[in-house]
Amino acid sequence: MPEIYFDERVAKEYDADSADMFDPAVVDPAVSFLADLAGTGAALELGIGTGRLALPLSRRGVRVHGIELSPAMVAQLQAKPGADDIGVTIGDFATTRVSGAFRLAYLVYNTIENLTTQDEQVQCFQNVAAQLEPGGCFVIEVEVPALQRLPLGETVRAFHVSPTRLGFDEYDIAAQGLVSHHYQVGDNQLGVFSQPFRYVWPSELDLMARLAGMSLRERWSGWKREPFTSDSRSHVSVWEKAA
Ligand SMILES: C[S@@+](CC[C@H](N)C(=O)[O-])C[C@H]1O[C@@H](n2cnc3c(N)ncnc32)[C@H](O)[C@@H]1O
Known part of the structure; x- marks a missing residue:
């Protein structure tokens, strides 16, 4: 599973x-x-x-x-x-x-x-x-x-930037994969969550x-x-x- x-x-x-x-x-x-x-x-x-x-x-x-x-x-x-x-x-x-x-x-x-x-x-x-x-x-x-939006030679692209939330996609071009990293501030706590995907x-x-x-x-x-x-x-x- x-x-x-x-x-x-x-x-x-x-x-x-x-x-x-x-x-x-x-x-x-x-x-x-x-x-x-x-x-x-x-x-x-x-x-x-x-x-x-x-x-x-x-x-x-x-x-x-x-x-x-x-x-x-x-x-x-x-x-x-x-x-x-x-x-x-x-x-x-x-x-x-x-x-x-x-x-x-x-x-x-x-x-x-x-x-x-x-x-x-x-x-x-x-x-x-x-x-x-x-x-x-x-x-x-x-x-x-979204590879066209990935700066040349870079592997990380921000998809959300705000005062309480940051999100980055980290690309592995050779494996056609990415990991989305989420950081969310709430109630004096930082929530961290990462998930793998295959584009x-x-x-x-x-x-x-x-x-x-x-x-x-x-x-x-x-x-x-x-x-x-x-x-x-x-x-x-x-x-x-x-x-
Ligand atoms: C982004 S949410 C979308 C939920 C809903 N379809 C919507 O549009 O709001 C993805 C959902 O797919 C489920 N999911 C992810 N991989 C799955 C898999 N291999 N088999 C069954 N469910 C899966 C997750 O648990 C989650 O509930």
Whole structure:
């Protein structure tokens, strides 16, 4: 089993720390996008967390099931209204299977990068394809690797600098990995948290999809179907399983 980074301490603060991601201006377009793809079918969220998207998607009438590594994140989800309508399986989304077939599977907020090897990312696509109905879709929302913004010859890039919070990504270009370091001041204490990721290119994801019997259907830079261009910092991609 992969290491759990979203432990009790992180889970308790997750919604407050990611408040910008819970803003309806962020959530609503994502939920509409996913609801359109799910139609009358069921949806599977990989890394469901505290239900940021799963709960509003479920309220829209979509049957949602989640896979999640962290019992502490699930406990936060299950304390919220509407959680009874959402099934959760504790496990690694690269390998865990849930009974039933899904019209839609989705993996958002850069979480594919939590799988820190290429093999695990490939396995994740294969695991999703095995659980999709023919013609079903897999959606990933993930950053475009920020290597263009890394100063020449440097390996560390600040992604957040404010009086109470500092965040740095430390790149290992040869291994296509990075470690995000977070330092947060609160109540006279310094919270320190580091987590490893494997950054992944859009074309590499397309190849992983192909290996799993899926092909690219749409790629946008955001949930409102903004065009994906050379300047895009992230993408929302949809792969379809052969009918
Ligand atoms: C950045 S949070 C995103 C949570 C939620 N999807 C959201 O959008 O707010 C990533 C979540 O994925 C879970 N996760 C990370 N790696 C996982 C894995 N291999 N299998 C299952 N869950 C995983 C973490 O525990 C965490 O809850």
